[in-house]
Amino acid sequence: MSFTLSHACRLGASRLGLVRPLGAAALRPASTAAYEHILVERRGEGERVTLIQLNRPKSLNALCSPLMSELLEVVHQAEQDPAVGAIVLTGNEKAFAAGADIKEMQDKRFADVYRGSFLAFWGGVAQCTKPVVAAVNGYALGGGCELAMMCDVIYAGEKARFGQPEIALGTIPGAGGTQRLTRAVGKSKAMEMCLTGDMIDAQTAERAGLVSKVLPPGELVDAAVKTADKMASHSKLVVQMCKEAVNAAYEMTLQEGLHFEKRLFHTTFATDDRKEGMTAFVEKRKANFTDS
Incomplete structure (x- = not known):
C-alpha cells in the first residue's frame, strides 16, 4: 500500500503493451502474451535470467491488481521453465513501486476485503522456488517495499527510498510490511518506520540489513542480473x-x-x-x- 494517489488500472481486452528499451537492450516478451503493465526479457549467459520491469511510469509503478496478476504470471512461467535459473525484478529510476493503487482500494469495504482476502495472492512472489533479486531504484514505498521484501535479495540504487507510510492513510501494511520488515531490520527500526510512516534512504537500509548492496543507479540492474546469473549457474x-x-x-x-x-x-x-x-x-x- 502507499500514499501515492495513482489511477486505477484495468486489463484491456487485448492486453497490448509497448515494448520499450531498458538500458541498451530491447525487451522481449517471455511468452506469446503481450503485457500491459510489465516488460520482460531474458538476460545472462544462455538467457537463464528472467528480467521483469514494472512499467506504469505515470503512476510511479503503483501496484494495481492487473499488474500483480501479470507479474505473478511471468514469475510462474519462469519457475516452470527449466532454462531459467533466477529472476530479477525492477522498476525505473524514479520508482521501483510507490505502493499499491490507492484509487483501486479507496471505496472497498471491510466485507469486500475480508471475504476476498484482499492482497493475499501477492504472496506468490515470495513462494517462488527460484531466486528472485530485487533491483530498487527510487521509491519503494508501502506495497513496493513489501514487494521488494518478498524477493530473496535486494540491491538498491544510491537514491532509493524505502518506507511503510500506510499509517498516514489510516491503515497498516497489508502485504507483509509489519512482518518481513521486523525480521529484516529488527523491532525498533520497524516500529519507527511503520508508526511514523517515515522513509529511510538506501544507505540506512543497507546498514539496517534491509538491502545487501548499494550501487549507482545506472549500474544497478546489470549488477542484479550478474548476481542472478551467478545463482543460475549453479545446480x-x-x-x-x-x-x-x-x-x-x-x-x-x-x-x-x-x-x-x-x-x-x-x-x-x-x-x-x-x-x-x-x-x-x-x-x-x-x-x-x-x-x-
Missing part, C-alpha cells in the same frame, strides 16, 4: 534446497532449523549435481550441473 535443484533452508530460519527455532538444514544437506548426496560438483572440484575443472 537449480541444490539452489532450491538452499533457498528453502534459509527461508526456514524465519519459521523455526535454532535447533529445528539446524535439523532441517542437516537433512537437506544429506539430501544433496542423492543428487547427481552434488557428485559432479565435488568431483569437478577435486579434478580442478568447472562443474557441469544437470539439475538432477
